[in-house]
Amino acid sequence: MTDSVSTTANQAKYRADYTPPAFLIPTTNLEVKLDPEQTQVKASLVVEKNGVHNNSLELDAEVEKVVQIEIDGEGLSPDEFVYENGKLTINRAFEKAQVVIVSEINPKANTALEGLYLSAGAYCTQCEAEGFRRISPFLDRPDVLSIYTVTIIADEEQYPHILANGNLIAKQKDHKTGLTSVTWNDPFPKPSYLFAMVAGNFDLLKDTYTTISGREVSLEIYVDKGNLHLSDHAMESLKKSMQWDEAKYGLEYDLDTYMIVAVDFFNMGAMENKGLNIFNSKYVLADEKTATDTDYHGVESVIAHEYFHNWTGNRVTCRDWFQLSLKEGLTVFRDQQFSADMGNPVLERISHARVMRTMQFAEDAGPMSHPIRPDKVIEMNNFYTVTVYDKGAEVIRMMHSLLGESGFRKGMDLYFKRHDGQAVTCDDFVSAMADANNKDLSKFSRWYSQSGTPELTIQETKTGSVYTVEFSQRIYGRDDAYKALTIPVKYEVLNKHTGQQVERGVFVLEEHKGKLEIKTDQDVVTVLFEDFSSPVKVKRSLPLSDIKLIINNASDAFCRWDMLQTLWQMVAKEGKADGEAGRTLVNCLIDIVLKQELDPAIRAELLTIPSFQSLAEAFDEINVDAILKTRTLIPSLVTEQTQQAIRNELAEMGPVNNDYNKENVAQRSLKASLLNLLSFSDGEEVKSILRSVYDNAPNMTERVSALNASLNLGDALVQDLLNQMHKSFSQQPLVFDKICQIAASYNGDEVYQMMEYWASQEEFDPSNPNRIRSLYGAFVMRNPAQFHALSGKGYLFLERLLTDVDAKNPQLAARLIDPLLSYQRYDEQRVALMKGVLLRLSSTELSKDLYEKVHSALAN
Ligand code: B3K
Ligand code: ZN
Numbered sequence: 001m002t003d004s005v006s007t008t009a010n011q012a013k014y015r016a017d018y019t020p021p022a023f024l025i026p027t028t029n030l031e032v033k034l035d036p037e038q039t040q041v042k043a044s045l046v047v048e049k050n051g052v053h054n055n056s057l058e059l060d061a062e063v064e065k066v067v068q069i070e071i072d073g074e075g076l077s078p079d080e081f082v083y084e085n086g087k088l089t090i091n092r093a094f095e096k097a098q099v100v101i102v103s104e105i106n107p108k109a110n111t112a113l114e115g116l117y118l119s120a121g122a123y124c125t126q127c128e129a130e131g132f133r134r135i136s137p138f139l140d141r142p143d144v145l146s147i148y149t150v151t152i153i154a155d156e157e158q159y160p161h162i163l164a165n166g167n168l169i170a171k172q173k174d175h176k177t178g179l180t181s182v183t184w185n186d187p188f189p190k191p192s193y194l195f196a197m198v199a200g201n202f203d204l205l206k207d208t209y210t211t212i213s214g215r216e217v218s219l220e221i222y223v224d225k226g227n228l229h230l231s232d233h234a235m236e237s238l239k240k241s242m243q244w245d246e247a248k249y250g251l252e253y254d255l256d257t258y259m260i261v262a263v264d265f266f267n268m269g270a271m272e273n274k275g276l277n278i279f280n281s282k283y284v285l286a287d288e289k290t291a292t293d294t295d296y297h298g299v300e301s302v303i304a305h306e307y308f309h310n311w312t313g314n315r316v317t318c319r320d321w322f323q324l325s326l327k328e329g330l331t332v333f334r335d336q337q338f339s340a341d342m343g344n345p346v347l348e349r350i351s352h353a354r355v356m357r358t359m360q361f362a363e364d365a366g367p368m369s370h371p372i373r374p375d376k377v378i379e380m381n382n383f384y385t386v387t388v389y390d391k392g393a394e395v396i397r398m399m400h401s402l403l404g405e406s407g408f409r410k411g412m413d414l415y416f417k418r419h420d421g422q423a424v425t426c427d428d429f430v431s432a433m434a435d436a437n438n439k440d441l442s443k444f445s446r447w448y449s450q451s452g453t454p455e456l457t458i459q460e461t462k463t464g465s466v467y468t469v470e471f472s473q474r475i476y477g478r479d480d481a482y483k484a485l486t487i488p489v490k491y492e493v494l495n496k497h498t499g500q501q502v503e504r505g506v507f508v509l510e511e512h513k514g515k516l517e518i519k520t521d522q523d524v525v526t527v528l529f530e531d532f533s534s535p536v537k538v539k540r541s542l543p544l545s546d547i548k549l550i551i552n553n554a555s556d557a558f559c560r561w562d563m564l565q566t567l568w569q570m571v572a573k574e575g576k577a578d579g580e581a582g583r584t585l586v587n588c589l590i591d592i593v594l595k596q597e598l599d600p601a602i603r604a605e606l607l608t609i610p611s612f613q614s615l616a617e618a619f620d621e622i623n624v625d626a627i628l629k630t631r632t633l634i635p636s637l638v639t640e641q642t643q644q645a646i647r648n649e650l651a652e653m654g655p656v657n658n659d660y661n662k663e664n665v666a667q668r669s670l671k672a673s674l675l676n677l678l679s680f681s682d683g684e685e686v687k688s689i690l691r692s693v694y695d696n697a698p699n700m701t702e703r704v705s706a707l708n709a710s711l712n713l714g715d716a717l718v719q720d721l722l723n724q725m726h727k728s729f730s731q732q733p734l735v736f737d738k739i740c741q742i743a744a745s746y747n748g749d750e751v752y753q754m755m756e757y758w759a760s761q762e763e764f765d766p767s768n769p770n771r772i773r774s775l776y777g778a779f780v781m782r783n784p785a786q787f788h789a790l791s792g793k794g795y796l797f798l799e800r801l802l803t804d805v806d807a808k809n810p811q812l813a814a815r816l817i818d819p820l821l822s823y824q825r826y827d828e829q830r831v832a833l834m835k836g837v838l839l840r841l842s843s844t845e846l847s848k849d850l851y852e853k854v855h856s857a858l859a860n
Helices: 232-249 293-308 321-342 345-365 386-419 426-437 544-553 557-574 580-594 600-606 612-616 624-653 662-678 684-696 700-713 715-728 733-744 751-759 769-782 793-808 810-816 828-842 848-859
Strands: 023-033 039-049 057-060 065-071 081-084 087-090 096-105 115-119 122-126 146-154 161-164 167-173 180-190 197-200 202-210 216-224 257-263 276-280 455-463 466-474 487-495 501-509 513-519 524-528 537-539
Touching: 065 081, 065 087, 122 257, 122 276, 146 161, 146 197, 161 180, 197 276, 202 232, 216 232, 232 257, 232 293, 232 321, 257 293, 276 293, 293 321, 293 662, 293 700, 321 345, 321 386, 321 426, 345 386, 345 557, 345 600, 345 612, 386 426, 386 487, 455 524, 466 487, 466 501, 466 524, 487 513, 487 544, 501 513, 524 544, 544 557, 544 580, 557 580, 557 600, 557 612, 557 624, 580 600, 580 624, 600 662, 612 624, 624 662, 624 684, 662 684, 662 700, 684 700, 684 715, 700 715, 700 733, 715 733, 715 751, 733 751, 733 769, 751 769, 769 793, 769 810, 793 810, 793 828, 793 848, 810 848, 828 848
Parallel strands: 023 146, 216 257, 257 276, 455 537
Antiparallel strands: 023 039, 039 096, 057 087, 065 096, 081 087, 115 122, 122 197, 146 180, 161 197, 167 180, 202 216, 455 466, 466 513, 487 501, 487 524
């Protein structure tokens, strides 16, 4: 009847403007007749007024066409409703009614991969945050919970697996049309963002899990035909997650079936739809031939994350999208705890600290900086950020530190007791934690409302037998507005000469300034922020001798690693490797290369060269050349003196046994670090070592290690090994992605030809986000030498890419632009170049997603 005029204004929404929904939808019946270009969706909704008012029913709607509307069985005339600007407004008054809306959508044309779309021939959905409105007009907001019954009609021969949330309740074939209709019911009321449906032809891996109370749950993983052998690790991870959540939090799964569908076209990692998770195949498929240890870890932690959402997110959900961290920060914290229990807790903390310091601190210092609970949003999809997720998880972790393991658990229990089945706020979560522990967390909750990274200045003094550590917190440039945050500082005091422990504890800083006083006659130094106990920047000038002492003696391996990073940053800032800091760093690294008795997992981390971004963190104005230079000079100097030792050790190690377990992973990662160091000593011999590691590698982890190391030895070797990999793994998209990623990281000018070459291969489908991220995402994120080249070529490359991608897939484009947003932190020439790109982009027609980022970058 009416065509939509789909112009969505770039208007901001504010957290402070929240009002409860004017109507509720307790039940939703959907009938979906699948067709690639004309899918028909009939929604039969029970709609009732919420409170006393005379408002019209205004539904969110971004469907192709609204075909028909009925209220209590009576069709509406065209003047009784308006469909424009993303809203379907129904102008007929009622208290409670059966509202039927028939609409039409086009899954094939859906390149944004939001709503219902086709992924390599299979129908699938992605509704979070606001994608359901692209399937059917609805109150598409997380505080409207509804019980869904969904009937999908399709040709069963073409789509043997027809799935939706909950339990299968009916299936029948219409012999006239030849079509099958399948009906699912989800007994748990849920918001529309958790709706999902899938129809496709898959291989199915089935297993069962008996819950702690003895209920048998059917576990089903659906993968593309031919990939069944790649799904075992995902199934094991799922069972471990279910067991862990019962043991750790007393949380049991609640439906009879848990389904996971792996699809190739997906904008992010995975989605926790109730009972029917949809996953990017990258986080499901793995075997040792094609996946690295990092991939195995990724599968295990993403499976866990989505599973944990069943309670933190689905059973208790968010009142509005500003509260996203309620479910994401908490669920990331839970998946971090899980991964630490499954693997190595220190490595986990190192990786969280890396994410925080490189990505989150940068975001929080840039134009898109926001508190973990944002106040203003234009496009919600732009707020699935490292701030909401990872800083959110750090805030939960600090609560855990303050309340202790059992206090935290008491808080979680009370949270579920109070709020199961509800849509709530971050304040509700903090209140449950506070009430369960009789603690006042009102000051602590400032972490939810204040953005930016606190800077802690540390000063140590010794008077008589009192050793004092003074802390003062601030955010540069925000002195008036900055409210003191609660900052737990886990510390250890060491004897300056012997490295022996004098004391260990937790100091909680609650005001702008605070003092930790220790009575001791010894000469001491403190190790601060053990286990990365708070997400803050530390400003402290320690003599090199103390730094060395901490690297060698701190009880917490995280802090040993951390001090070494500080040393790297000092060298980068000095801009030379032969200064005092440079010499100390080289000596420390040499020691570590030679100290074979150290724990291999930690040794591997200590020998990893910090990323460009993590060294950049040390600069107010990022010195690109100094960072690039430091990242090659230091390892070259280390290798100059340890080459033979490294070669010997590598020869002794040989290929590592294939199984994915802690010990093997540690050995492989040590091997990767050693190979990488070795690659800084030039020469044919090193090339042939890398070649032989590649050729003899029993698994993908070792192949990728050899390839990454080859990046330092010229494009010929890289290309050669990449071609070899391509030949052995043709038509395997996830391996192809690794090839793209490595090629795009090559730091010479040849990278452009290399990218062109790989983009011209049959496997490179530019409409698949995984391909774009692997090739071009790697270029902008992992190739600082070329991306930041002074010619401006890297920036122009990104500009063209963004224009291209934004027209088809705004969410993807909005992720790729991130490195440009920090443009103000670079030198004058680069600022001008990057700003030029942003200005030109701002004068073109942009998606809401890019619009928000480009305009906030330019407004600052
Ligand atoms: N909740 C989803 C993310 C949705 C992103 C929408 N743009 C996955 C997760 O965090 O588990
Ligand atoms: Zn999540």
